[in-house]
Amino acid sequence: MIEKKALTSAPINELLASRWSGRAYAADKPVDHKDLQSLLEAARWAPSCFGDEPWRYIVCDRFSNESAWQHACDCLAEGNRSWAVNAPVLILVCANSVFSGNGKPNRWGEYDTGAASMSICLEATSRGLMVHQMGGYDADKAREAFHVPDRYTTMAMMAVGYQLPENELPDDIRDRELSARRRSEHEKLFFAGDWDEAFLFTGD
Amino acid sequence: MIEKKALTSAPINELLASRWSGRAYAADKPVDHKDLQSLLEAARWAPSCFGDEPWRYIVCDRFSNESAWQHACDCLAEGNRSWAVNAPVLILVCANSVFSGNGKPNRWGEYDTGAASMSICLEATSRGLMVHQMGGYDADKAREAFHVPDRYTTMAMMAVGYQLPENELPDDIRDRELSARRRSEHEKLFFAGDWDEAFLFTGD
Numbered sequence: 001m002i003e004k005k006a007l008t009s010a011p012i013n014e015l016l017a018s019r020w021s022g023r024a025y026a027a028d029k030p031v032d033h034k035d036l037q038s039l040l041e042a043a044r045w046a047p048s049c050f051g052d053e054p055w056r057y058i059v060c061d062r063f064s065n066e067s068a069w070q071h072a073c074d075c076l077a078e079g080n081r082s083w084a085v086n087a088p089v090l091i092l093v094c095a096n097s098v099f100s101g102n103g104k105p106n107r108w109g110e111y112d113t114g115a116a117s118m119s120i121c122l123e124a125t126s127r128g129l130m131v132h133q134m135g136g137y138d139a140d141k142a143r144e145a146f147h148v149p150d151r152y153t154t155m156a157m158m159a160v161g162y163q164l165p166e167n168e169l170p171d172d173i174r175d176r177e178l179s180a181r182r183r184s185e186h187e188k189l190f191f192a193g194d195w196d197e198a199f200l201f202t203g204d
Numbered sequence: 205m206i207e208k209k210a211l212t213s214a215p216i217n218e219l220l221a222s223r224w225s226g227r228a229y230a231a232d233k234p235v236d237h238k239d240l241q242s243l244l245e246a247a248r249w250a251p252s253c254f255g256d257e258p259w260r261y262i263v264c265d266r267f268s269n270e271s272a273w274q275h276a277c278d279c280l281a282e283g284n285r286s287w288a289v290n291a292p293v294l295i296l297v298c299a300n301s302v303f304s305g306n307g308k309p310n311r312w313g314e315y316d317t318g319a320a321s322m323s324i325c326l327e328a329t330s331r332g333l334m335v336h337q338m339g340g341y342d343a344d345k346a347r348e349a350f351h352v353p354d355r356y357t358t359m360a361m362m363a364v365g366y367q368l369p370e371n372e373l374p375d376d377i378r379d380r381e382l383s384a385r386r387r388s389e390h391e392k393l394f395f396a397g398d399w400d401e402a403f404l405f406t407g408d
Contacts, residue, residue, distance in 0.1 A: 006249040009245055010241035010245040012242055012245050012246045012249065013246065013326065015217065015219055016326060021251050034214065034406075036403075037214035040393075040394045040403065041212050041405075042216045043393075044387050044394075045212065045216065045220060045223075046322065047223075047224075047337060049339040051386070053387065053388050053392075053393060055393060056393055056395065056399075057393065057395065058396075059395065059403050060397055061397075064396075065396065067397075107339075108339050108360070110318065111314045111321070111360070113315060114314065114315035114317065114319040114322070115318040115321060115322035115325075117315070117318075117319060118250065118251075118318070118319035118322040119322060121251065122219075122220060122326070123216055123217055126217040135311075135312050146398055146399050147398060147399040147400075148399055149399070155315050181249075183248050183257065186248070188257075189244075189247075189248060189257060189259060189260055189261065190260075191260065191262045191263065192263050192265075192268075192272075193265075193269040193271075194262065194272065194350055195260075195350050195352055199244065199261075201245075202237065202238075
C-alpha cells in the first residue's frame with residue numbers, strides 16, 4: 001500500500017497514523033471472506049451507549065453476489081462511482097435511530113455507528129486493505145434497494161479492497177492519491193476548560 | 205491495566221481487541237499533557253465528510269484546571285459520577301451540526317465525531333490509559349457551563365485516566381470490572397447483500 005502517514009504534531013499509534021482514504025482500488029483482487037469477517041468483528045467490539053450496538057452493515061461483495069454489489073454501485077454519486085466502481089466490496093452502513101430494547105430514540109445511534117465504522121477502517125489498514133467511506137450516494141435509493149427499515153438511517157457507503165501499486169495509478173487520480181494529507185489547525189478543534197480556549201500543543 | 209480482551213469469533217487487531225471501558229480510575233495519577241496531545245492528535249486524523257472535521261473537544265484536567273473539571277463532573281448523571289469522579293480528566297465531546305464552510309446541515313457530523321472519539325479511545329489504550337464515554341450527563345447544563353454554541357451538539361463526556369490495579373478495585377465495582385465483555389450475535393448486526401440476510405461467520 002502507498003504509505004501516506006499522518007504528519008502529526010504529536011506522536012500517535014502507528015495503526016491510526018497509517019489509515020487513509022485512497023481511491024485507487026485493484027478491481028481484480030477479491031477480499032477474502034475471512035478478512036471481511038475480521039472487519040465486521042472489529043465493528044462488533046466498538047463501544048456503544050447502553051451497549052445497544054446500533055450499527056448495521058450490509059456487505060456487497062462483487063465476487064460472491066454481483067447483483068447486490070451492482071445495486072450498491074448504482075446508488076453512488078457519479079463522482080464517487082468513477083473510482084469506487086473498482087472496489088470489489090461495497091458496504092452500506094446503517095444506524096439504528098432507536099434503542100433496540102425499548103424503542104425510544106437513541107441520540108447516540110449515529111455517533112456510536114461512526115465509532116464502529118472507524119474500527120472497520122483500522123482493521124482494514126492492519127490487513128493491508130483500504131476503506132474509503134462515502135457520504136455521496138442516493139440514500140432513498142439505497143433504502144429501497146436493500147430494504148432498510150424506516151427506523152434505521154443509512155449513513156455511508158464504504159468502498160473496501162486492495163490499493164493499486166503506485167506504478168499502476170490512473171492519471172486522473174494520481175496526483176490526489178500521492179498528495180500529502182491535510183488537517184485543520186488544532187486551535188479550531190481542541191479546547192482547554194472552555195469553548196474557544198485553545199488547548200495548547202507544545203513541542204517535544 | 206486489567207486485560208479484558210474481546211472474545212472474538214474472528215481475529216482482530218490487538219489494539220482494537222484490547223480497548224474496553226472500565227470504571228476504576230486512579231484518582232491521584234495525572235495524565236501527562238503530552239499524552240493528552242496525542243489523544244487529540246489521534247482524533248484530528250480521523251476521516252470526515254468533505255474533510256470538515258466536525259468534532260470539538262473541551263478538555264478538563266483536574267490537575268491543571270480544577271474548576272473546569274468540577275463543572276464537567278457536576279454535569280454527570282449520579283450513576284456515572286459515582287465512579288467518574290476519580291477520573292483526573294473529563295472531556296466534553298461536541299459535534300458540529302453544519303458544515304463549517306457553507307453553514308449547511310451536515311448529516312454526518314455526529315457519525316464522524318464518533319469516529320474521532322474512537323481514535324481517542326484507541327490512542328489511550330496504546331498508552332496504557334483508559335477512556336470511558338458517557339451519554340449520561342446533563343446536556344443543557346454542559347452547554348451552558350462550557351459556552352457551547354447552538355450549532356454544536358454535545359455528544360458525550362469522556363472519562364480519561366489510569367486504571368487502578370486489580371488488588372485496589374473498590375468492592376462496589378469489582379465484579380463489573382472483572383466480568384467478561386459481551387456483544388450481540390452477528391446475525392443481528394451484519395448482513396450479506398440485503399437487509400436481514402445474515403452474513404455468515406465461518407470457523408477457522
